[in-house]
Structures are given as C-alpha cells and as structure tokens.
Amino acid sequence: MFEYAPAPESRSVVDVAGSYGLFIDGAFDGGKDGNVFKTVNPATEEVLAEVAAAGPEDVDRAVAAARRAFGPWSALPGAERAKYLFRIARIIQERSRELAVLESLDNGKPIKESRDVDLPLVAAHFFYYAGWADKLAYAGFGPDPRPIGVAGQVIPWNFPLLMLAWKIAPALATGNTVVLKPAETTPLSALFFADVCRQAELPPGVVNIVTGAGDTGAYLVQHPDVNKVAFTGSTEVGREIARAVAGTGKRLTLELGGKAANIVFDDAPIDQAVEGIVNGIFFNQGHVCCAGSRLLVQESVADELLASLKRRMATLRVGDPLDKNTDIGAINSAAQLARITELSEIGASEGAERWSPECALPDRGFWFAPTIFTGVTQAHRIAREEIFGPVLSVLTFRTPEEAVAKANNTPYGLSAGIWTEKGSRILAVADKLRAGVVWANTFNKFDPASPFGGYKESGYGREGGRHGLEAYLA
C-alpha cells in the first residue's frame, strides 16, 4: 500500500462556540432549567460544546411557538414558502464547507463523506422540496392537499444534518411547522441549521430545535399538541413511539433499523461487487440503517470474492475524520463502540470466523477496525441483529430461491443489494425481496427524488421523492 501524507481539512473554517441554547420561536435561549450536556468529538474525545438540555417546559414552549407559526405559514402561497426553502438550500450550498467540517467534528465521519455526500444531499433535498411547495396539487394526493399541523421530529446521529433535511424540507414545503430534536451525541449541525433559518429570514416558530436526550424526544412525540410524529432511529424506540402514539390520532412515520442482504451472484463482476460491498458496509463506519451488513455470496464464487474483498479491505484508511484520505472515521460514541464490540465478540463465540486487516488505530477516541465474519449462519446473532458498525457477516447460497429466502429471513426490510450481469435476474429477485429500497449493481445511493423507507420492522412511510410528501399531508 502506498503511504499517504496527511491531507487535513482546516478546522478553522468552522467556529464552534463554547455553549449552545435551544432554538425556539426564532431565538436561542438556555432552557428553563439551565441543564446542559456535552457533545464531544468522537475522534479525540475533546468536548466541542455544552448544549442546553430541553425539559418539558422548553418542549411546551417550542410546540406552542410552532403552533402559533402554523397558521400564517400554512396560509402563505406555496410559491412564497418555496422561496424560503430555496433560500435555505442556497445558504447551505454557500456554507457547505463549514457545515461539512462541523459534521465530521461532531459525528466522526470522514470529511470525504460529509463533504461529498452529506452536504450536497442536504442542499439538494431542500432544493427538491422547495419545488414541491407550489405544486402540491400535482402530487397525486388530491386537488387541494392540506398540511397536518405541528410535526414533532426526532432524528439519529448517523447523518445528523441529512436526517434533519429529510424531516424538515418536506414538512415545511407542505405547510407544516416543526419541532425537531437532534441526537444527543450530534446536536451541533442542527443548531447551525437554526442559524441558516435566521439567515433565510424564515418566520419565527416555523422551525424549532430542542436538544436533549431520549426523554426530551419522548416528551416531544407524546406532546398533545403535536399532530404528526416522524422518527428515524432504532426499531426498539420506534416500537415505543408507535405504542405511545396509539389512540392519539397523531400521524406517524418511522424509519428504523435494517439488516440488509447484499446478494452477489456468480456472474457478477467481482471487482465492482467488492467495491459495492465495501461501500455497503463501511460507508459512514457502517452507521447506516440500510447498510449491506449481510453479504450473501453464491457459493461458486465465494472464495474468489472473499480473497478480493480482504485485499480491498487492507487498503482502507481508518483514522482522523478531517483527513481527506480517510475512508473510515471514528465510531460515534463510546456506547456505540461498546455495542459493536459486544456483538462482534458474540459473533466469534458463536463460531463465526472473524477477520480484520492489520490496522493501526489512534490512541484516543472511539475506533473499530473494519471486520468481516465468515462461516456465519442464519441463526447467529450477527446475522440477525443490527450491529450499526463496520462489521460484515458473510453467508453463502446456491440458488436464487435460496438467496431470496435468506435475504428475507429477517424482521427488517429496509434495503437490499443485487449483483449480477443478468437484468432479468435483477428484476425477478427485486420483485421477491421484502425491502423498501433495492440497489442493483450499486449500493447506498440516495437522491432527493427517490423515496426511501422500509418494509416490516424497518418502519413505515417513505421519505424523499413525490412519495415523501404524503407523510405531511392531511
């Protein structure tokens, strides 16, 4: 492997303040109780900022602000709402370098990804939904679709700003107002987004950001004056929210966990498939709900493919997220690292064979080397549970029917991958997969125009595309 000189992105392009408040009704404040929590850089364990922890009264204020803003906002002509969203899209484009560095600092993801994937998709998402704001009558939901009201939105830490965009852009385009809670370990980009809203002169109360831990989110989704709940996160929490919302009449969409099968047939071009497998499981440290975490490879090409995959994995660079050469950044938190470590140990103890390339990890921060398990059976926990880390479980199959049966043998159904040169096989297999997104000869592709969401216990509702409007229309 070639040695690479460090190519660090400048940290000075982002100015992180020592402390941040809640963004309610167009202004920042410290929260009623004055409680705070710290957000750290997972690559160094350095504290980045203290952030206000919103209590019940703060959430009440945020929901009230959103309620007050709802009337005028929903009464605006769609073309005017569109122009606010176009402004937001433009400001994000203009500030994308700053926001990319911020995202890598707070989340640990490689700057290559925050710069080339997250931020371009964030801007594009606002641009896309801006265009819908004055075209809702054409979207196929009736001649005069109406907004729902106040949306309570809770997002995860794996793509903080992108998940915010997926939530806020369609909500605003359709005339709803929002109270959004970012994840406890990655609150900063949402607070910077609040500043973007101010720059865009978005009316106060249309977007409110309340930071905090799980209890803040629980209070928000259970708030009686919230009309619509949107959650992205674990299936476990998704179930709790579905229970809490039951009987309230609130609208609900859930984008939850996954255990995607990435199916490689014997006629697939091996090198392309290997790139797709690597992208599928190691993109964003595997902190991806649609990650291709189960590799199903046809038996006749398994040895060749695994040899090639291991060669490729040995070239992955793990380390400083701000280094432009880095492929795999830091694990987002100590808790997540502990979970990945525990499940990996269970994988080995249940009899699967563990392999990682030689890989020097930094002394400080949270790190996990890219790992594959071979000899995995469908009964192994690492084949059934979402690890949410850079860990790939490899299983084999002999026939397409067996591949489909194994792929569907999971309570999840978010995504799947198919690798074959035969078009008719792609389409036949895709038909039989119980998954909301199927990538063929590619993986982890996202676009604002393309709906995303799961079958079964991966949640319900779709985000993105024309379909993504439905969740926010009465």
Add this chain to the structure above:
Amino acid sequence: MPKSSSVKALAEPGRLSVRKTYKLYIGGAFPRSESGRTYLVDGDNVALASRKDARDAVLAARAAQPKWAGATAYNRGQVLYRIAEMMEARRAEFTALGVRSSEVAAAVDRWVWYAGWSDKIAQVAGGANPVAGPFFNISAPEPTGVVALVAPASLLGLVSVIAPAIVTGNTVVVLAAGPQVAITLAEVLATSDVPGGVVNLLTGRYAETAPWLASHDDVNAIDLTGVDHPDVAAELERAAAGTLKRVIRPVTGGVDFTADPGLRPMTALLETKTVWHPKGY
C-alpha cells in the same frame, strides 16, 4: 426617445448616456443579423433577423441540445433558479422598458416555478406500467429536441413559453415580439449559467422567419402561442406537418399567463419513452 436610454433613475445631469445596441442572441453570443438589417422600435435600431439567422440559431440549438438534455434534472433546475436570481437583480431594467413591476415579479416567480419542475415532471408524467406479464415496464418523459417558439409580446408570456420548453431538456429558437424586453432577458440568460445555444433569440418579424422554422427539417416542435393571425397560424401548422413537428396552437383570445400554467406547456414538448425488460432468474 429610445427605450435603451430610458433608465431615468440612472441619468446623470450633464452626462450623455451610453445607449445599448440590441443584437440577436445565438449560441451564447450576441451577433448582429447576418443580413446587416435593423428596424426601428421605439427609437432603437433593433436587429432584423433573416432566414439565415434562423438557420444559424437552429444549428446552435441542435448542437447544445444533447448536453443540455444529458445534464441531470437537478442541474437544469439549479440553472433555471439561477435565471430567477439574475432576473430579480435586473428587475429595474425591465420596468424601465415599460414592463409593470408586478409582471416582472411574476416572470421571476415563473422561472422559480419551472425550476422546481425539472426533477418532478418525470414522477408526475411517467411511471411504472403494470403490464400483464413478467416484465418490468416503465415510461419516462424525454425532451422532443429543438423547439421553435413564436413568442407572445409580454415579458411574462415570453418567460412562460421559454421556461417549460427548456426545463425538460429541449433547446429553443425564439422569435421574440417585444425586442428590447426579449434581448434584456437574453442578457439575463447569458449571465445565468445557461449553456450557450440552449436559448437562441431572434428579433424581427416572425412572418418572415417563422415559415422557415416551421418547415425546417431539424426542428422538432413549434409553439405558435405568439401568432396573432389564425390564417398565419394555420399556414405555419401546415408547413410543420411536413416533418410532423409537434405544434402548440395559439389560443383564441390569448393565454392568461398569470394563471397556474399547468403541465401542458411542458408535456406538449415531451416524448414518452417506454422501456420493457423481462423478469426471471
């Protein structure tokens, strides 16, 4: 007084203003008419486009079309939004030419409206078809190609025929009615990341140039919205039949350009392509 020197707000006492030369807009450049002709409009000498100018414009439009259609819908949408940004900044130029402020604003907003359609029209006008057999079958719209536009005289009308044609990937040759307003719009386009040749704009008399475009073998569609005489429209439609051009007929009594344009201005200039593929292991 010439329209070009009517920007009163910028007049300096005791200083002679510099007037604008109104030329054609072809392939991203502003040439004079190859014929060397001009005609007088409100005191300005405006280029009088010839048959050869029209043919040059078709060549430029055809050359630009594959790349423009090949750009992502997202990219085309951003370019149209950029037009709105540039036009917003030049609103005073249009009002100085006598366009009402509200109409200029509506024209800017019309660009924004169509910018948003770039990556949505396929989802509204296309989709999967549930054929009775093991086949994947999907229909998607594609641009028809090079479109000749006989444009209405108003600024909002002009924008309302250009934007729906180009947003989907067509390129256009516009025969403009209000020449100073049209060329000012061309100056907006020229500074808006619109690739040269996507919009080509000719000033002059459409009665002279439109027949050549209607019968031109390398023009795919003709929009007759700005044709104000039914007999002329019928004659142009007959000429267009020679190459089976798609024709948008003028609306009796004119179009209300302030209304929601609907999908027709776009779909009239789209082809639908349906792709079949078998399914099976």
